Structures are given as structure tokens and as C-alpha cells.
Amino acid sequence: MDLSDIHSALSSKSYSNVADICDELMLKIASNGVDYEQEWPYAIHLLGHIFVDDLNSARFLWKTIPAFVKEAKPEVVAVWKIGQCLWTTDYSGVYASLLGFEWSPELSIFISAFSEKYTDRMFKLLASSYSTISITDMTHFTGMSKESATQFALQNGWTLDQASQMLTVKQQTTVSKQKVDPSYLQRLTEYVFHLEH
Structure with missing residues (x-):
């Protein structure tokens, strides 16, 4: 399975494009009948939707992730915890979720970028309110x-x-x-x- 487009978006810090790239690639792979569930980067895919504040798509993706993946990959569950906190407007919970997990090297830079973006958004919201x-x-x-x-x-x-x-x-x-x-x-x-x- 060729995930080079996803890795390229991450390495170029094109985080806003990650969700779209993952969606398109997942559809392409699934339409070819390839079993991708074991190797799919669900944590990156979920965070891609969360990064662009598309919580509906993140929830849909979460519901489609097989139970065995959720059990085997705690990082996927940890990313979804961020999405849950955003969904319920648990502001401090978002930060607790960001800081409460030891992220893989592949995801840690993406998590940091999301954290900076979220902090900036919260300060702008507070400044306007x-x-x-x-x-x-x-x-x-x-x-x-x-x-x-x-x-x-x-x-x-x-x-x-x-x-x-x-x-x-x-x-x-x-x-x-x-x-x-x-x-x-x-x-x-x-x-x-x-x-x-």
C-alpha cells in the first residue's frame, strides 16, 4: 500500500490537506478490493479531520474503524479523545488529551501543529468574546x-x-x-x- 502522498503532506507540513488525501486514497484502495484496515494510518486520518475542524467526518471515520484496530492501536483512541473533547466543548479536556499521551514520532509534530492552531483559535475566540x-x-x-x-x-x-x-x-x-x-x-x-x- 503506497502511503507516500500522506507522508509527503506530513513532511511538508501541509496539515490542512491530510484529511482530503487520506479520504481519496482510502476510497481508491477500497475500490481496488485491497484489505487496508491493518495498515491504514487511522490516527493520522482522524487528526487530519480534527485539524480542519471537520468533526462530523472525524466521527464518521471513528465509527467505521474496526474494533480490533481500536483495541490494538491506543494512539487512534487517543486522537479520538481529542475529537470527543472538541465535540463536547471540553476546552481543558482537549489540552489534557494532547498532553496525556506519548505520541509516536510520526504523529508528534502533527499534534504540536494542531495544539498551536487550537491555542491560537481559543485566544482569538476569547479576545472577541x-x-x-x-x-x-x-x-x-x-x-x-x-x-x-x-x-x-x-x-x-x-x-x-x-x-x-x-x-x-x-x-x-x-x-x-x-x-x-x-x-x-x-x-x-x-x-x-x-x-x-
Whole structure:
């Protein structure tokens, strides 16, 4: 079984493409009648779907994985635990799942990339949802230690009130410029003129 496309995506850190590559390759192999279940990289495939936040596909894949694979490959179960925590919005559980397993060398870099992406996403979500947040709540949402969460927040421009242990979120300024198409204005003017006359 040729899994070189999957390994190539991993080595080039094209993690967003892993799920699609795995899906296509799995269909191709299955359509040729090849028994792939023993050798298939289910952990990578599951993490590929989780990485692009496609939890429905991850759940479907999980349900199709044979029981003997789940029993023989604890890393597959460990990846699915991350998916379960995401599904139930157990934020600290995601980090506990990431840190609570000794990942294989093949998967550890992919796991690190997911962890960085997830942390970034959580901080953006918190920044858009809160103006101030306690360090305790921050650790709950990020799964980080108090020191790590505080350090990360300060590095991203947030401020800390030592007395209250509250972080003030640095609000992102978004400037949206709209360009109006001159032809649209011309058509609108003609339409209004037509209605008035």
C-alpha cells in the first residue's frame, strides 16, 4: 500500500490537506478490493479531520474503524479523545488529551501543529468574546497553566492587573473599507430617476 502522498503532506507540513488525501486514497484502495484496515494510518486520518475542524467526518471515520484496530492501536483512541473533547466543548479536556499521551514520532509534530492552531483559535475566540477575563477562566479555556496562559496573553498585548488577577484583552481593531463600483451607482441613479418620472 503506497502511503507516500500522506507522508509527503506530513513532511511538508501541509496539515490542512491530510484529511482530503487520506479520504481519496482510502476510497481508491477500497475500490481496488485491497484489505487496508491493518495498515491504514487511522490516527493520522482522524487528526487530519480534527485539524480542519471537520468533526462530523472525524466521527464518521471513528465509527467505521474496526474494533480490533481500536483495541490494538491506543494512539487512534487517543486522537479520538481529542475529537470527543472538541465535540463536547471540553476546552481543558482537549489540552489534557494532547498532553496525556506519548505520541509516536510520526504523529508528534502533527499534534504540536494542531495544539498551536487550537491555542491560537481559543485566544482569538476569547479576545472577541471578553474585554476582561480572570486568569483562572483563561486556564480553563486554554488548558494551560496559569503562568503559561498569562505569559501567552501578555505576549499578545493583553494587560494584567496583579491585584485582581484579571487580564484585559487587547481588542483587535478591524478596518473595513468598502469600494463602491461606479457602475452600480450609475444603475441605481437611473433606477431612482425612472421611479420618479
